[in-house]
Amino acid sequence: MLFQLSEEHLMIRQAARDFAQNELKPGVIGRDEHQKFPAEQIKMMGELGFMGMMVSPKYGGSGLDAISYVLVMEELSKIDASASVVMSVNNSLVCYGLEKYGSEAQKQQYLIPLAKGDVIGAFCLSEPEAGSDATALSTTAIDMGDHYLLNGTKNWITSGNSATTFLVIAQTDTNKRHNGINALIVEKGMPGFTVGAKENKMGIRGSDTHSLHFNDVKVPKENRIGDEGFGFKFAMRVLEGGRIGIAAQALGIASGAYELALNYAKERKAFGKPIADLQAIQFKLADMATNIEAARLLCLKAAWLKDNDQPYAHASSMAKLFASETAMKVTTEAVQIHGGYGYVKEYHVERLMRDAKITQIYEGTSEIQRIVISRSVLK
Numbered sequence: 587m588l589f590q591l592s593e594e595h596l597m598i599r600q601a602a603r604d605f606a607q608n609e610l611k612p613g614v615i616g617r618d619e620h621q622k623f624p625a626e627q628i629k630m631m632g633e634l635g636f637m638g639m640m641v642s643p644k645y646g647g648s649g650l651d652a653i654s655y656v657l658v659m660e661e662l663s664k665i666d667a668s669a670s671v672v673m674s675v676n677n678s679l680v681c682y683g684l685e686k687y688g689s690e691a692q693k694q695q696y697l698i699p700l701a702k703g704d705v706i707g708a709f710c711l712s713e714p715e716a717g718s719d720a721t722a723l724s725t726t727a728i729d730m731g732d733h734y735l736l737n738g739t740k741n742w743i744t745s746g747n748s749a750t751t752f753l754v755i756a757q758t759d760t761n762k763r764h765n766g767i768n769a770l771i772v773e774k775g776m777p778g779f780t781v782g783a784k785e786n787k788m789g790i791r792g793s794d795t796h797s798l799h800f801n802d803v804k805v806p807k808e809n810r811i812g813d814e815g816f817g818f819k820f821a822m823r824v825l826e827g828g829r830i831g832i833a834a835q836a837l838g839i840a841s842g843a844y845e846l847a848l849n850y851a852k853e854r855k856a857f858g859k860p861i862a863d864l865q866a867i868q869f870k871l872a873d874m875a876t877n878i879e880a881a882r883l884l885c886l887k888a889a890w891l892k893d894n895d896q897p898y899a900h901a902s903s904m905a906k907l908f909a910s911e912t913a914m915k916v917t918t919e920a921v922q923i924h925g926g927y928g929y930v931k932e933y934h935v936e937r938l939m940r941d942a943k944i945t946q947i948y949e950g951t952s953e954i955q956r957i958v959i960s961r962s963v964l965k
């Protein structure tokens with residue numbers, strides 16, 4: 587077993603680290619405060635090949651592996667988790683879903699611009715009354731022969747206003763329950779499709795989270811992904827990979843906060859010496875480093891399984907569960923190590939602590955990850 591990254595992995599990680607320091611860091615506090623979407627930065631991420639990292643070059647992507655994706659997600663999330671969630675949804679939910687399950691025509695029309703980063707994609711499963719219980723959908727896609735008539739509301743949609751391509755999961759035949767659900771490609775501007783209110787969030791405030799409303803939207807039949815009734819399984823399968831992305835995001839938030847706390851502990855003096863000389867601080871740093879390393883190994887293991895075509899649902903849930911719990915613990919301790927300075931915006935750790943919380947909620951809460959893991963171990 588080789589615990590070593592390849593030269594190519596190291597180069598990709600360095601490129602992401604440089605981009606995060608040079609392009610994401612300068613405006614990150616202001617974007618958080620004013621809820622400003624990182625539009626220019628996302629464009630640059632497209633130019634660097636970060637928006638379609640695992641997509642084949644044939645469809646405009648970078649053709650890289652999931653390990654590279656984890657490395658880039660970690661580096662970007664150390665600095666700006668708002669930019670990285672846009673990247674994560676675009677890569678692992680939207681692009682992966684289209685490349686793996688879409689028709690050739692769908693790939694030509696939708697995947698190529700998404701993978702190049704020319705446009706942004708969104709994934710629309712959650713509803714006001716259906717989050718964890720994802721089969722309880724009220725959004726309907728009624729079969730009208732040559733098209734589906736889409737009606738309903740989706741909630742909490744990441745990139746809801748900035749995206750132009752939306753993968754919408756909707757119920758066609760309620761009698762068939764989860765086997766009567768379809769995944770449809772919906773374009774911004776289709777008559778009857780409107781973007782609702784923007785959420786005023788605790789964290790990842792630079793990302794634009796909106797509700798979406800569909801009122802008699804005519805979606806052509808050729809925009810259905812996969813066979814009739816495949817929509818719920820489609821959602822579950824893409825979320826398996828999506829959870830690796832969010833796990834890596836949580837890992838990045840944790841490691842970003844840890845690095846800040848480590849440096850601060852060496853510089854800050856109390857009682858005549860750096861606080862890093864105090865065993866109480868040393869033990870906090872030791873626990874933070876250990877949890878981060880364990881989270882990183884779980885992320886890389888899940889990515890490795892995916893890269894090697896092995897089942898990875900339980901591994902991605904384990905990575906997401908552990909990394910998100912680690913992000914919450916580590917960022918809280920990072921604020922503590924900074925004392926009062928940790929509680930103000932200039933020192934970044936308060937934002938990282940607010941950003942960490944969402945990783946325990948979206949793409950399946952920690953409780954849902956435990957359900958997936960326990961079903962797998964009890965099987």
Ligand code: CAA
Binds near residue numbers: 711
């Ligand atoms: N792959 C393929 N099929 C799967 C599957 C998987 N990973 N998981 C379940 N299925 C299938 C099952 O086999 C079953 O099909 P059959 O009856 O034909 O065998 C069907 O789906 C229903 O499965 P369950 O009975 O297990 O379904 P459930 O109602 O118990 O729910 C759940 C399972 C894991 C809790 C699921 O509802 C879930 O993942 N909920 C969380 C939803 C979620 O993660 N939402 C995220 C939204 S996107 C987002 O959040 C993006 C963002 O923020 C950035």
Ligand code: FAD
Binds near residue numbers: 711714944952
């Ligand atoms: P609920 O499902 O109502 O859960 C409430 C509480 O009950 C949670 O603690 C939950 O863990 C617990 N619970 C529920 N069921 C069980 C159970 N069976 N066992 C134990 N505990 C349980 N969704 C999308 O589709 N696309 C997006 O792009 C997207 N982006 C998001 C961005 C943000 C900022 C936010 C806040 C959410 C986003 N979501 C998105 C939605 C997200 O996936 C849901 O919020 C999440 O799945 C939880 O659903 P819920 O909010 O309805 O909570």
